[in-house]
Amino acid sequence: MEIIQLNNKPFKTYISSIEIAESCTKMANQINSDYKNKRPLFLAVLNGSFIFAADLFRKINLPSDISFVKIASYSGTNSTEKINNLIGINENIEGRDIIIIEDIVDTGNTLHYLFEILKEKKANTIQIATLLFKPEAYKWNYPVQYVGKTIPNVFVVGYGLDYDGFGRNLNSIYILNEK
Numbered sequence: 715m716e717i718i719q720l721n722n723k724p725f726k727t728y729i730s731s732i733e734i735a736e737s738c739t740k741m742a743n744q745i746n747s748d749y750k751n752k753r754p755l756f757l758a759v760l761n762g763s764f765i766f767a768a769d770l771f772r773k774i775n776l777p778s779d780i781s782f783v784k785i786a787s788y789s790g791t792n793s794t795e796k797i798n799n800l801i802g803i804n805e806n807i808e809g810r811d812i813i814i815i816e817d818i819v820d821t822g823n824t825l826h827y828l829f830e831i832l833k834e835k836k837a838n839t840i841q842i843a844t845l846l847f848k849p850e851a852y853k854w855n856y857p858v859q860y861v862g863k864t865i866p867n868v869f870v871v872g873y874g875l876d877y878d879g880f881g882r883n884l885n886s887i888y889i890l891n892e893k
Contacts, residue, residue: 717891720880725871725888729863734845734873734887737862738766741843742773744860745813753777754811756843757803757832759824760784761882762817765874766845766862770815781805785824807835813860816844817874820867822854829856846870846887 716727745754753776758767760782771780783803812832819825825842832840843860850867852858871877872884881888 728889729887731885
């Protein structure tokens with residue numbers, strides 16, 4: 715097990731790059747099957763999902779589009795519970811099948827915010843693809859259809875996830891090493 719130091723905290727390997735790649739392939743295969751003969755619009759939530767979104771989208775073999783929205787709700791290792799819309803949605807959403815790409819779903823506040831906007835813009839369907847899901851922290855009832863890994867309510871970094879801006883470039887996912 716590898717231990718790394720980010721900013722002022724130690725982290726240890728939690729999910730390997732191999733497990734992440736397998737999860738991406740499995741999710742992409744399911745999406746390719748579920749959306750056969752459709753043209754979904756993938757909506758990736760920045761900054762955290764950019765690596766996962768790229769890896770997932772490269773495995774999609776359907777006619778599809780991708781766009782990005784930037785929303786912030788974290789400070790340090792804690793969710794602020796407050797959503798700050800930083801970059802909005804510019805595409806015509808009406809009648810489109812939307813797949814939201816998230817790096818991690820914990821409280822679900824970001825998803826709630828996006829669902830309200832997408833419903834208002836008259837999306838046909840809205841589904842969620844997330845690399846990591848924390849059901850213990852999840853506060854909403856939106857179904858999370860595509861999940862790479864279910865994890866407990868712990869703080870993780872790597873593969874797009876950060877700790878105060880550090881660790882996004884790591885190939886694996888690391889958990890806080892609290893000893």
